[in-house]
Amino acid sequence: MNLQILFEEQTKLLHKTSLEKKRYLYTKINWSLKSIGILGQRGLGKTTMMLQYIKEYFSDKNSALYVSLDNPYMQSVSLFEFAKFFEQHGGEVLFVDEVHKYENWSTHIKNIYDALELKVVFSGSSILQISQQNSDLSRRSIIYTLENLSFREYLELLDIYKFDSFSLEDILKYHITYAQNISKHIKPLMHFKEYLEFGAYPFILEDKEAYHQKIIQMINLILETDLPHINHIDISQIAKLKKLLYLLATNVPFIPNITDIAKATNISRPKVYDYLEYLERAKVINSIKSKEKGYNIMAKPEKLFMQNTNISYAITANIDTGSGREAFFVNQIKNALSSQTRLIDDRIFSVKKGDFLVDDKYTFEVGGKNKDFSQIKDIENSYLAIDDIEVGYGAKIPLWLFGFMY
Known part of the structure; x- marks a missing residue:
């Protein structure tokens, strides 16, 4: 040798x-x-x-x-x-x-x-x-x-500004101070918009023009090389997987109906569950289960998102604003809490009142700057994660600030 x-x-x-x-x-x-x-x-x-x-x-x-x-x-x-x-x-x-x-x-x-x-x-x-x-x-x-770049890491990587990361609990307590201090150095809303389209992968430094094309190439390699090799998927199924992925990306917000997905993609119902799991483990999609069914391993997901918003922009130009906000929130919460060892994955669930239950403790509603507390007003430890605001107040927190957790 x-x-x-x-x-x-x-x-x-x-x-x-x-x-x-x-x-x-x-x-x-x-x-x-x-x-x-x-x-x-x-x-x-x-x-x-x-x-x-x-x-x-x-x-x-x-x-x-x-x-x-x-x-x-x-x-x-x-x-x-x-x-x-x-x-x-x-x-x-x-x-x-x-x-x-x-x-x-x-x-x-x-x-x-x-x-x-x-x-x-x-x-x-x-x-x-x-x-x-x-x-x-x-x-x-x-x-x-x-995990993919956080909003904070993106700002540092592009030499915009270097900031410290904050825990979720500290963001909930001190978000006004944090947002005010950050806004003294950068225009967070301007950079956040750019991050959602171009900020999840370090190769943004190489060529912005070819950035989305590289994401497509990366997904093709995952589907055509990694999945067949690791999970022994027959190569004939790859075209169906691509069809499934495009269906998920373009139909947002996506509330899955397994029977409809099976018909639309010509994939059997059991295989749909398998493929959704494979795509999630490959970090191409994120699934959210309901709190009520969350501990049932076989429960179907209540919502499906692209794993990060950059993937959505790479697949389709028609990005649903509301779904994009939720996809970012889910991505950053899952990524930030992924290092914590858990017997059961209770990082984030969908709930009937509000959008998400985080860490089995905090309820969040995600939306634009006109969103109010009407849906979560009587819920303890409830917060609004709001887009298009630089600084929040009370339990109303800028959505972009959840990109500072790692």
């Missing part, structure tokens, strides 16, 4: 890697653990984070190595044997990218953990369900999920 070629490739990658801007997850990862998994949608910066860590702590050493498993060379060797060889030649940390491209990857990671002193950091598609791997990898590896 020739490590020299791989180190030369890594040197080229590190030369292009900047340490100036890091994703929110970078400082939350416990990099000292023996086995770390980083999952996330394509294009969010998983590879960059790994290269940043190598550049920051191992730039003058040959004890850390980055490899991508879609490299033809790595496809031709045993990952475990490669890791063993690397350790024998001074390796301390192996960074393994695109693990979902490698057959039986989880068994190799498990064997590295059990048989070697080598630390391993691996990344892969958000579709992967580590808990279901045959090697019981979930007991050995700590898994982190990288």
